[in-house]
Amino acid sequence: MEWVKIIGYLAAMLTTLSFLPQAIKVISTRNTQGISRLMYIMFVTGLALWLVYGLLIGDRAVSMANLLTLILALPILLMTLRRQ
């Protein structure tokens, strides 16, 4: 694999998996103070559209990466929505 592709895969891995520590933190502490609810409403909607886009153009990398990020970002959104 050429190194340009490695940079791409590394970038995709980092931006996708970055939501894992946030999801773990929010689920374990139940503390969403400081987290913008509007950010996660926009972000999760955007991820769902990326997923649809990836399926429509038949690009598995786009659909799979965004499905995984969606799975990680969704519990964060749900926790911020439960906040008063």
Added chain:
Amino acid sequence: MEWVKIIGYLAAMLTTLSFLPQAIKVISTRNTQGISRLMYIMFVTGLALWLVYGLLIGDRAVSMANLLTLILALPILLMTLRRQ
């Protein structure tokens, strides 16, 4: 413009601009409680690699979208790093 492309642009706009309300919230309240520092370390590193990747393959949409997200996510990272 075909509607599949519109979905792609809308998705890109939402996932990119979603970091704007979080950046505004963090800068105005100085409250980063609940926000995962590790998430933003990984996310900003990933965005920088996406930017490099976009420049290397000569894809302006990839480099510009990730540069914009980087500009929005960087102050969030800096604020979480300042937290004790």
